[in-house]
Amino acid sequence: MKAVQFVHTLNYGDAISGEAIALKRLFEERGWEAKILALHAHEKVKHLAEIWHGTAQQRAELESLRSDDLIFNHYSIASPLNDVFGELVGAKRALLYHNLTPPHWFADYNPRVHAALKQGARELPALLALSDVVLADSEYNRQELVELGCRDVRVLPLPLDRKKWDVPANSGITRVLSGHGGVNVLHVGRLAPNKCVEDIIKAFYFYHHKIERNSRLWLVGIDIDTELYSFELRRLISKLQLREAVTFVGSVADSELRAFYENSDVYLCMSEHEGFCLPLLEAMYFKLPVIAFDACAVRGTLGDAGVLLTEKDPAVTAELINLLAADSDLRRDYISRGTSRAELYFEERFAELVDSVLMRQRPHTMEKSDTKVDDESGRAKAQSWA
Structure with missing residues (x-):
């Protein structure tokens, strides 16, 4: 056949x-x-x-x-x-x-x-x-x-294909993320307008400037076909004085992506249109607590294994980032839930x-x-x- x-x-x-x-x-x-x-x-x-x-x-x-x-x-x-x-x-x-x-x-x-x-x-x-x-x-x-x-x-x-992750985490990226000793916030996905990356940046503005200066935001994903949107994001970052704290990573190899997942502290998704959203599962698989806006298929993918936002208030989101990064008991609870959730999607x-x-x-x-x-x-x- x-x-x-x-x-x-x-x-x-x-x-x-x-x-x-x-x-x-x-x-x-x-x-x-x-x-x-x-x-x-x-x-x-x-x-x-x-x-x-x-x-x-x-x-x-x-x-x-x-x-x-x-x-x-x-x-x-x-x-x-x-x-x-x-x-x-x-x-x-x-x-x-x-x-x-x-x-x-x-x-x-x-x-x-x-x-x-x-x-x-x-x-x-x-x-x-x-x-x-x-x-x-x-x-x-x-x-x-x-x-x-x-x-x-x-x-x-x-x-959630674990064979994809049968590679060691990139040591250079591991050193960069762990070396500054602060909090790493991660987002993975195309820089597309429906992903509402500007809302991630706005929440990180409050977190970085008002709560934890020793923090970095890593945006992993390509901007092919969305270059104008990507330019708007870069202009916003400059306006909010975040150029030294936010990095556009672009496309990465699996070993590099593994290093980002393993060495980040919180995963943040503010997308308003998702048919599934696989990075949520990948984040949970790598024991990374998730905060996500409750839109379209996000709730179905995340279940009760992450923090679901019903409205977009960047200051509130910043406080939630701080809770998940700093409260060890809360963090442990969401990591446990996420690990169990990810197992439902194994190959x-x-x-x-x-x-x-x-x-x-x-x-x-x-x-x-x-x-x-x-x-x-x-x-x-x-x-x-x-």
């Missing part, structure tokens, strides 16, 4: 890409012939993917797939691969919904991404209707699909879920619905006729 995954871009360190790689390994362990098709691939993982050029040979290979083979589409944005997915009828088609960032977040920063997200929302209902199996990687995402009229949508969460559990929801899943059905898409929210609304 064969399994072909469609991923728009196979990135290094990206959550969706990590799941695609984990699935490829899992399929191969079960004796399947597995491949990942992508339009683009990062240099460090391009050996794991075949770049889609739409050649006659590539199309012929896909068209030769049989009913016991699988085409698996990771859906998060408009992509030419979605058109290919829609055209193939020989193999079983599975769609895993990773959520679409509402387009309005990118309206002022990147017209191309803004348009692609709007197009993605318009494409989604038709792709759901032709899929044999529909999955979502969080309960929040599943509910969005239910609103579109999908039935029998199962949840396949992103895995063994992921493998069991794949067998349950994918290998033996019956085809889903769609209610007949009048689907309308709000171009700026990106949410497709459905009024059921059933």
Whole structure:
């Protein structure tokens, strides 16, 4: 049997890409012939993917797939691969919904991404209707699909792949973070407007200037396609006199990211749109207490294992950072909860879920619905006729 995954871009360190790689390994362990098709691939993982050029040979290979083979589409944005997915009828088609960032977040920063997200929302209902199996990687995402009229949508969460961390922590970064003897606050993720990194910076302003001067904020993540937003963040840091205390780290290797997780004191997330938020799990796995704004899928991922904020008050958030960094009993409690929470997402559990929801899943059905898409929210609304 064969399994072909469609991923728009196979990135290094990206959550969706990590799941695609984990699935490829899992399929191969079960004796399947597995491949990942992508339009683009990062240099460090391009050996794991075949770049889609739409050649006659590539199309012929896909068209030769049989009913016991699988085409698996990771859906998060408009992509030419979605058109290919829609055209193939020989193999079983599975769609895993990773959520679409509402387009309005990118309206002022990147017209191309803004348009692609709007197009993605318009494409989604038709792709759901032709899929044999529909999955979502969080309960929040599943509910969005239910609103579109999908039935029998199962949840396949992103895995916490411990094999990724079979590398020693980078010693240089370890020395830098532990060497200044103060408090390290960490955030991991793309510098994207929906992540609301400015709210992290504002909370850190109060913590650094009013509570603990010996503190650093580390922002780990790329700003590809969000350069204008990244410039705004840097301007804010200068305005708040934080240039010596805040570091934009950029893209890092797994060994470097491990060093950041292991040597930080508090993890802070102020995002207002998340379909899952894997860094929350990674932080808990590395025994790092988490503070996160309660938005979208964050509560479902974090559970009761972190501090959930229901409003954004930077001064209050700064006090919470101080509590988690300084109160050893409180810190120990959240570390214990986080460790237990992270275990629910280990790769063994992921493998069991794949067998349950994918290998033996019956085809889903769609209610007949009048689907309308709000171009700026990106949410497709459905009024059921059933």
